[in-house]
Amino acid sequence: MFFKISLLKYCLLFFLGLIALHLPAQDLKIELGENRLPITEYFTISVKLQNASIKTISDFPEIEGFQKSSRPRSRSRITVAGKTTVEETITQNYAALKEGTYTLKPFTIKVNGKEITSKGTSITIQTELLTDEPVNPPPKESPALITGKTPGKGKSESFLTLETSKGRVYVGEGLQVQLFFYLSAAEQGLLDFYNFGEQMPALIKNIKPHNVWEEESANAEIKTDTILVKGKSYIRFKLYESVYYPLSAEFIRFPALALTMLQRPKDQTYNLAPTQQELVPFVSNFKNVAVEALAPHPLREIIPVGQFQLREGANSTVVRVNKSFTYFFEVTGSGNLTAINLPDTLSAPGLEIYPPQTEQFRNTINPRAGRKTFRYTLLARKPGKYNLSHSFYLPFFNPVTERYDTLRSALTVQVSGAPEPEKSLKPEEADSFYRLIQSADNDLQNINQIQEIKLYTNLVILLLICATLYIFFKK
Incomplete structure (x- = not known):
């Protein structure tokens, strides 16, 4: 057992x-x-x-x-x-x-x-490090697609490429940048990623220019789709995506990037020793994007750039005196939503405007698009007709029309009712606390007086304890 x-x-x-x-x-x-x-x-x-x-x-x-x-x-x-x-x-x-x-x-x-x-x-x-690179426009770019080469076995139909949404942008305008690897259907099963987790941080570091503000895509997962290029089928891997906003009128330069792939010989099984597989570098195109300065404007250093539209509304446009209402100013479109802020000095005599609650939503499909909402609480103090266009507006630069524009409220609020008369408040007549202040002694007191009393009291107690102990042991 x-x-x-x-x-x-x-x-x-x-x-x-x-x-x-x-x-x-x-x-x-x-x-x-x-x-x-x-x-x-x-x-x-x-x-x-x-x-x-x-x-x-x-x-x-x-x-x-x-x-x-x-x-x-x-x-x-x-x-x-x-x-x-x-x-x-x-x-x-x-x-x-x-x-x-x-x-x-x-x-x-x-x-x-x-x-x-x-x-x-x-x-x-x-x-x-400074270089002797000229500040004039750079030479013509290399071909859009540079394919990797396998020594002794001809060219590969797969390729690595960096794509940008535009070839010329304004300062502050969003530039979408994507890094793709196109895997030829004929080479599927022959090429595989090699130490991808170690290669990508270096690639991303080389992609980002120094003269931009970056807004990364919220979804960093690699996505794949099937696409036709010149009649040939490819599996496209989106390795990286981000949106850059130029900070100065300098060329944005993207260097050539190299991605090493693991290649197996044709007509071979997957169970190959490392010595039977080959590391093949794939090199992308280098790319240069021109950046133009905005036209002269008093606020061009802080003004947002993009294509924006306005949605607005209020829970009521007819309000009684001393009643509050809610108003929202929503900016939708394509641009740097993070940089959008309405003027701080909003003036509307007869209306008290409180600081807004702000919400921002970014489109997951198009990271340059989205909406930003400013939700205000207003308190009506005096009767009258109030045009909100003087208080709620947003100047911006439209890169498509190449002109400055302004989103401005079109709402009008009617406040009715009699204003309450201003009261002369005398708190000393209504509160006994203030009457007590008038009769209180205003002579200066030493702030250390209480501490001194405590010190002397402790000394007396110590002397009494010592005298008691002396008498006790003497007996």
């Missing part, structure tokens, strides 16, 4: 061991970016988890001299020798505020309830 139970235990342990061997290992690690870099580039901290999803993660550390920026999230599939590993990466970007040497102290991050520690590092931020 004992022998049977022992045998059953050993069999159970054996099968559990086999199951454990086939379960993918969950590897969690922290990777720090380059610790010596120009001020125009991000310092990065990446958390990587293999064969599992990052469901919960604590805050990344604060670094003195840096400001937290975007935090992209990516998921990649790595296949080596027929073994596939899924890796999820969350990267926190840090923008340096000025040049110098900074210290990232040891820190701990909790991922899915498990803590992982980094020893930190020293970070050196340098001034961006």
Whole structure:
């Protein structure tokens, strides 16, 4: 009987061991970016988890001299020798505020309830190196599509390309940037991503120019679709997407980017040794986008740029004196919604206007489009007819018409009723507290007087205790 139970235990342990061997290992690690870099580039901290999803993660550390920026999230599939590993990466970007040497102290991050520690590092931020590149318009761009080459096996039909929504924009106008990899249907199963989670942070860092404000897409997942290019079918992978808003009238320059892919020989199985597979670089086109300055305007440094429309409304346009009502001013369209703010000095005699509640919604399909709503509470103080166009308006620059325009309220509010007479309030006549003030002694008192009394009292008590002890022990 004992022998049977022992045998059953050993069999159970054996099968559990086999199951454990086939379960993918969950590897969690922290990777720090380059610790010596120009001020125009991000310092990065990446958390990587293999064969599992990052469901919960604590805050990344604060670094003195840096400001937290975007935090992209990516998921990649790595296949080596027929073994596939899924890796999820969350990267926190840090923008340096000025040049110098900074210290990232040891820190701990909790991922899915498990803590992982980094020893930190020293970070050196340098001034961006100057080049002899002319300020004149750059030379003509390279061809739109540059295909990767496989040594000795001709050209690949797949390609990597960087696409922009426009070739010329105004300062403050949104520029959508997307990085795609087009996989030829004929090469499906022959090409696979190689160390994608490690390559993407470097690619993203090289894409972002220094003279823009960035609004990253809320959805950082890789999306695929099927598309025809010159009559050939491709599977298109959207690797990266963002919207840039130029801060100055300088060319936005996107360098050529390189993505290394893993290629298998044709007519071979997936179970190949690493030495039988080949790493193939795919190089994208470089691209330059011209940026034009806005026409002279007193507010052109802060004025929003885009195509905007106005939606407005009020819960009532006929109001009694001393009654409040709600008014909303909603801006819809395409542009930098974050930069939109209505004038702070809203004047409307007879109407009290309170600070607004602000809501912003970004279109997930088109990240440059959305809406921003300002919801105000107004209190009617005097009767009359009030035209809200003098109080609620938004000047902006339209890049399509290339002209300045203004969104202005068209609502009129009618306030009726008799205004209440202003009362001369004398609080000292109505409240006994104020009468007490008039009869109170206004002589100056030493603020330390109470502390001095406490000190002397404690000394007397101490002397009495000492005298009592002396008499007790003397007896």
